[in-house]
Every structure is written in structure tokens, then in C-alpha cells.
Amino acid sequence: MRQADLLKIAGTYGDPVYVYDAEKIISQYNRLTKAFSGVKHLQLNYAAKALSNINILKLMNTLGSGLDTVSIQEVQLGLMAGFKPESIIYTPNGVSLEEIEEAAKLGVRINIDNLSILEQFGGKHPDIPVCIRINPHVMAGGNSNISVGHIDSKFGISIHQIPHLLRIVELTKMNINGIHMHTGSDILDIDVFLYASEILFETAKNFKNLDFIDFGSGFKVPYKKGDIETNVEELGKKLSTRFNEFCAEYGKELTLAFEPGKFLVSEAGYFLTKVNVVKQTTSTVFASVDSGFNHLIRPMLYGASHQIENISNPKGRERYYSVVGYICETDTFASNRRINEISEGDILSFKNAGAYCFTMASNYNSRFRPPEVLWYKNEAHLIRERENFDNLIQNQVDVKNLFDAKKEKATVK
Numbered sequence: 001m002r003q004a005d006l007l008k009i010a011g012t013y014g015d016p017v018y019v020y021d022a023e024k025i026i027s028q029y030n031r032l033t034k035a036f037s038g039v040k041h042l043q044l045n046y047a048a049k050a051l052s053n054i055n056i057l058k059l060m061n062t063l064g065s066g067l068d069t070v071s072i073q074e075v076q077l078g079l080m081a082g083f084k085p086e087s088i089i090y091t092p093n094g095v096s097l098e099e100i101e102e103a104a105k106l107g108v109r110i111n112i113d114n115l116s117i118l119e120q121f122g123g124k125h126p127d128i129p130v131c132i133r134i135n136p137h138v139m140a141g142g143n144s145n146i147s148v149g150h151i152d153s154k155f156g157i158s159i160h161q162i163p164h165l166l167r168i169v170e171l172t173k174m175n176i177n178g179i180h181m182h183t184g185s186d187i188l189d190i191d192v193f194l195y196a197s198e199i200l201f202e203t204a205k206n207f208k209n210l211d212f213i214d215f216g217s218g219f220k221v222p223y224k225k226g227d228i229e230t231n232v233e234e235l236g237k238k239l240s241t242r243f244n245e246f247c248a249e250y251g252k253e254l255t256l257a258f259e260p261g262k263f264l265v266s267e268a269g270y271f272l273t274k275v276n277v278v279k280q281t282t283s284t285v286f287a288s289v290d291s292g293f294n295h296l297i298r299p300m301l302y303g304a305s306h307q308i309e310n311i312s313n314p315k316g317r318e319r320y321y322s323v324v325g326y327i328c329e330t331d332t333f334a335s336n337r338r339i340n341e342i343s344e345g346d347i348l349s350f351k352n353a354g355a356y357c358f359t360m361a362s363n364y365n366s367r368f369r370p371p372e373v374l375w376y377k378n379e380a381h382l383i384r385e386r387e388n389f390d391n392l393i394q395n396q397v398d399v400k401n402l403f404d405a406k407k408e409k410a411t412v413k
């Protein structure tokens with residue numbers, strides 16, 4: 001997207017505001033599909049938690065994507081967006097048996113990640129096929145909070161528990177239709193990914209009725225200049241070849257599935273904020289914007305580094321700034337970044353604001369969550385309104401006559 005278009009959107013819809021470039025999402029989807037054109041049946045299931053606005057889900061649906069969901073509410077959103085139940089896979093972690101049964105009743109595919117639930121679900125519903133989430137114990141990923149396949153991870157059924165798993169399957173007579181792994185975000189080393197895939201193939205041989213193998217996600221996208229990204233073309237070539245070999249050995253054309261979130265939507269997103277104050281201290285120049293980690297928590301949560309551009313002064317001299325939010329605790333978006341000279345009132349654009357940004361926003365400090373705008377074919381569409389004061393208090397219950405000012409002071413019993 002052009003900076004001029006972003007500036008215009010900030011002018012029209014106010015700030016802060018999230019903007020998503022639909023065409024970038026489409027080109028990422030096509031790029032991934034093309035990388036795996038060597039396999040006969042490919043299924044991408046967009047991970048809804050990355051960005052779950054219903055218009056984004058509808059866009060994914062028209063592209064032919066399925067949906068990866070991690071809560072019953074995401075399942076419901078997906079159905080509302082028009083996904084067929086069988087195009088939705090439900091991959092929860094640590095949820096109750098009841099919630100899994102609710103999802104099964106809606107007709108979506110079920111992915112189970114622990115033996116306790118597998119045993120209970122199989123015992124009650126041996127006729128409903130399930131996919132199992134395997135933990136291959138491969139250390140992949142960047143920050144330890146987003147690396148989910150290692151030995152200490154809470155995710156998946158350990159490969160060392162396969163004998164136990166097989167006994168459960170045999171005793172309950174349940175049907176395993178897929179196997180799955182998701183080793184976490186930010187895979188850089190394709191060989192590590194292929195190694196984990198071998199473990200999945202080995203595991204797959206234990207099951208006779210598979211329809212698909214789901215390799216999860218973890219595609220890394222560049223966040224700043226010089227960042228390495230997952231080479232999806234190389235991965236596509238190597239994994240497709242290996243997958244086809246495996247299918248021949250297995251005796252059935254299985255579906256190769258992925259569940260990309262970040263890869264599809266991260267780079268499509270921009271978060272636009274306005275600089276309220278430029279404050280020169282003895283050691284730093286702070287640019288304080290009209291937002292904070294209530295709207296974009298990734299830098300504070302994961303140490304994520306979002307590139308920041310001053311789109312109001314793109315040709316200005318570059319200077320060093322720390323960009324901070326207005327939240328009343330440490331709230332740093334970026335430290336000592338070279339940014340084109342900033343004046344109060346300038347609009348700063350945060351890049352890679354498509355994945356895990358709006359969906360993690362909160363009302364902390366009693367602030368409104370920002371609006372979302374979708375840019376498609378050179379036109380801006382408002383896809384979520386800015387919150388207002390009514391939204392903020394709508395679920396609060398103001399108990400009458402409990403602490404009303406005119407009455408006596410509150411006391412202890």
C-alpha cells in the first residue's frame with residue numbers, strides 16, 4: 001500500500017486505526033499455494049486467531065482456504081463467515097470435553113492434543129473421526145513463548161506416548177483421520193522442519209485410515225530490513241517431494257495441510273498512530289503516540305520489533321527516537337530507532353500489524369479499541385468501528401444503592 005493512501009485513511013477514520021491490505025493477503029495465499037503445487041491435494045487452513053474480523057475470514061473463504069480455530073467462538077465466527085463445517089478444523093489446547101463435543105456437534109473437524117480427552121471422547125463418540133496433535137519434540141521457533149513443539153511444551157501428545165495412544169484407539173474403536181503438528185512460529189531452518197516432518201510420517205504409519213497430514217504453521221515473515229524469512233518455495237519443493245513419496249508408500253493420496261496465520265496476514269497490516277508529544281530527556285528523544293500496548297502488545301509481550309515509519313514526513317532527516325505509548329506503565333514500542341524527523345501531530349505507521357495485533361487488543365486504561373479498515377482495489381472499507389463509551393461499560397453492573405455517594409461511607413463488617 002502507498003503511504004499516501006494510509007495517510008488518507010488516518011484522515012478519514014481517525015487514529016489510531018488498523019488498516020489491512022487485502023491484495024497482500026491474496027498474494028501471500030497464492031504464493032504459498034504455488035510453493036506446494038507439487039502435491040495433488042493441498043489444504044491451507046487459515047489460523048483465525050491471527051486476525052479474526054469476519055471480512056478477513058470471508059476473504060479467506062473465497063480464496064479456497066479452510067479455517068484453523070482454537071476456541072468454540074472462533075468455530076462460530078467461521079460458520080458465520082460462511083465456511084462449511086468440514087472446512088473448519090478445531091485445534092484447542094486444554095479445553096473441556098464439553099467444548100470439544102459442542103464443536104463436534106457443529107460438524108467441524110476435531111483435533112485432539114492430549115490422551116485424557118482422547119480417551120474420553122473416543123469412549124463416548126467412537127463414530128466421530130478425530131485428528132491427533134503430535135508433539136515431535138523438535139526445538140523450532142524464535143521466542144520461547146511462541147515455540148510450542150519442544151519437550152517442555154504443553155502442546156500435543158508426545159511421540160513417546162504413541163503406544164499408549166494406539167491402545168486407546170484400539171480399545172475405543174475410534175477412527176484417526178489425520179495427524180498434526182504445530183511446532184511454533186518463526187521456523188528458519190527448513191531442515192529442522194523436514195526432520196520434524198519425518199517424525200510425523202513415521203507416526204502416520206501407525207494409522208490406516210488417514211485422510212490428511214497437517215504440518216501446522218510457523219512460517220516466519222520479515223519484520224525488519226535484513227530479516228530472514230522462511231523460504232517457502234524451497235520448503236514447498238522439498239516437503240512436496242517427500243510427501244508424495246510417503247503417500248506412495250502409504251498407498252493413498254493424502255491431503256497435505258497447513259495452518260498459516262502470520263504468513264498470510266502479518267505484512268498486510270498497518271497500525272496508524274498519531275504523535276501526541278515529542279519529549280526530549282537527558283538521554284532520549286521520546287515520541288509518544290495516541291496508543292499503547294492495549295492496542296499492540298507484541299513488542300512488550302514477545303519483544304517483537306515492528307518497523308515504524310513516519311508517513312507524514314517520509315523524506316525528513318532520520319533521527320533516533322524511542323516510540324512509546326500512553327499506558328501508565330512501561331510501554332515501549334521501539335527504542336532508539338532511526339525514523340524520519342518527527343513533529344507532534346505526525347502519523348506513524350507500524351508495519352506487520354496484521355497478525356496478533358488487533359486480536360490481542362484490550363481496553364486496558366479504559367481506552368477504546370481502534371477501528372479496522374480493509375483496503376481492497378484502491379478503496380477503503382470500514383470493517384470495525386472504533387469503540388465508544390457505551391461499549392466500554394456495557395457489561396458492567398452498577399449495583400444501585402450499594403455505594404451511592406449520598407449514603408454513609410463504606411465500612412467493614
Ligand SMILES: *Cc1c(COP(=O)(O)O)cnc(C)c1O
Nearest residue numbers: 047182185217218259260261262
Ligand atoms: C497459532 C496457530 C497457528 C498459526 O501460527 P502462525 O505462526 O501465525 O502461522 C497454527 N496452528 C495452530 C494450532 C496454532 O495454534
